[in-house]
Amino acid sequence: AQSVAQPEDQVNVAEGNPLTVKCTYSVSGNPYLFWYVQYPNRGLQFLLKYITGDNLVKGSYGFEAEFNKSQTSFHLKKPSALVSDSALYFCAAGGGADGLTFGKGTHLIIQP
Amino acid sequence: ETGVTQTPRHLVMGMTNKKSLKCEQHLGHNAMYWYKQSAKKPLELMFVYNFKEQTENNSVPSRFSPECPNSSHLFLHLHTLQPEDSALYLCASSQVVGLAGGPGTQYFGPGTRLTVL
Numbered sequence: 001a002q003s004v005a006q007p008e009d010q011v012n013v014a015e016g017n018p019l020t021v022k023c024t025y026s027v028s029g030n031p032y033l034f035w036y037v038q039y040p041n042r043g044l045q046f047l048l049k050y051i052t053g054d055n056l057v058k059g060s061y062g063f064e065a066e067f068n069k070s071q072t073s074f075h076l077k078k079p080s081a082l083v084s085d086s087a088l089y090f091c092a093a094g095g096g097a098d099g100l101t102f103g104k105g106t107h108l109i110i111q112p
Numbered sequence: 113e114t115g116v117t118q119t120p121r122h123l124v125m126g127m128t129n130k131k132s133l134k135c136e137q138h139l140g141h142n143a144m145y146w147y148k149q150s151a152k153k154p155l156e157l158m159f160v161y162n163f164k165e166q167t168e169n170n171s172v173p174s175r176f177s178p179e180c181p182n183s184s185h186l187f188l189h190l191h192t193l194q195p196e197d198s199a200l201y202l203c204a205s206s207q208v209v210g211l212a213g214g215p216g217t218q219y220f221g222p223g224t225r226l227t228v229l
Contacts, residue, residue: 099168104154
């Protein structure tokens with residue numbers, strides 16, 4: 001069985017500051033990890049994924065994530081936050097024929 | 113965002129009604145998924161279809177019945193639902209195996225907001 005934890009229900013960041021949204025995982029076998037964003041009344045939008053290779057993964061809208069095998073973490077980061085980044089962010093593991101296992105989500109609030 | 117479409121976007125039904133949710137993907141993918149997003153729980157996988165064959169049924173009650181007539185269409189038939197089934201139902205599609213190996217990226221539709229009275 002696999003699981004994903006997002007320890008923060010909400011993260012508050014001032015516009016222009018760097019942001020981090022935390023994610024840790026527990027999987028058997030190779031970790032396949034994803035980040036999605038959800039805006040109100042919308043479906044999930046794919047941001048980035050780690051399958052193999054470089055530990056630093058770059059994705060859409062200036063987001064990146066760092067895969068850390070020893071800490072079983074896959075934190076989402078952005079160097080300079082925008083108010084428009086305010087949304088609900090989901091970390092997920094797995095995929096393919098087994099579907100995705102999601103964390104509970106983290107509300108990111110960027111204050112002007 | 114038009115790669116995966118879902119209809120209807122909103123649905124209100126009584127506990128004795130029968131209704132169906134529809135999902136269509138225009139991405140040429142070979143796998144499709146149903147997820148449930150409710151206020152008090154994380155996103156839950158319900159069903160997986162891989163090349164039109166159901167490969168995962170995540171202990172979903174029989175009042176939810178999926179159908180996948182071809183690799184582009186997925187339905188979720190609903191009957192005798194309970195108020196606790198009220199949620200956002202999300203459809204997704206992917207290639208089972210991505211270009212770089214590992215699972216393909218799942219792309220989601222906008223969801224159907226279901227309210228059971």
